[in-house]
Amino acid sequence: MKKNLNYNVGVIKNIHEHQINKEGKDSFKYLEIGAQFSITKNIYSETTIFLKRSISIEDLINWLKVSPYKIDIVFTEGFRDSNYSTILCVKNLEEVNKQLNDNVKIISGLICLKNSDDIDYLKIPIIDIQKDFYKCLKILEIS
Numbered sequence: 001m002k003k004n005l006n007y008n009v010g011v012i013k014n015i016h017e018h019q020i021n022k023e024g025k026d027s028f029k030y031l032e033i034g035a036q037f038s039i040t041k042n043i044y045s046e047t048t049i050f051l052k053r054s055i056s057i058e059d060l061i062n063w064l065k066v067s068p069y070k071i072d073i074v075f076t077e078g079f080r081d082s083n084y085s086t087i088l089c090v091k092n093l094e095e096v097n098k099q100l101n102d103n104v105k106i107i108s109g110l111i112c113l114k115n116s117d118d119i120d121y122l123k124i125p126i127i128d129i130q131k132d133f134y135k136c137l138k139i140l141e142i143s
Contacts, residue, residue, distance in 0.1 A: 007142075010064050010071040012057065014078030021050045057082045073142060085140055087129070096122070106136055 021028045027038040031052040038050040055063075057079045064071045076084065080099060089109035090096050096107060104124055112128035129136050 007072040008070050010069075010074045012060050012064075012074060012076045012079075014057075014076070057084075087136065087140075100124075106139055108136075 021031065021038070027040050027048075027050055030038045031050060036052065039047065040050070041047045057076060061074055064074055076082065080086075080101070082103070084103060085105045086101075086103045087106045087108055088096065088099055088104045090099065090107065091110040092114070093111070096111070100122070106129075107122070107124050107126045108129045112126060125135075125139060127136055127139075
């Protein structure tokens with residue numbers, strides 16, 4: 001992602017395989033004894049908010065809309081069932097076939113390193129985001 005876009009960007013990442021808040025940490029202990037949320041801040045200007053509940057992508061986006069920080073664009077990662085335009089990042093054709101849905105507007109990821117002529121039938125552009133970032137913004141109607 002380019003830093004000079006003149007947009008305030010938020011990112012929501014869905015992590016499937018591991019716990020975010022670690023057992024033994026104070027933030028974990030606070031949630032375990034009943035706190036509704038735990039906020040951590042460090043000397044590196046990093047802040048995290050841990051909520052001990054399941055929240056839909058729609059609720060997270062709405063929360064960002066009313067947050068004290070102006071957000072122009074929200075990028076999400078890992079929400080395959082959402083109703084938002086999606087960039088599908090995959091390694092190979094098999095992963096495309098497993099995850100393709102009507103919301104996919106761009107295919108990217110390690111698949112860009114391979115010859116993509118064999119998947120032209122998908123009618124979805126395969127773009128290396130690092131090389132053609134502005135092309136992605138145009139397709140997603142952000143530019």
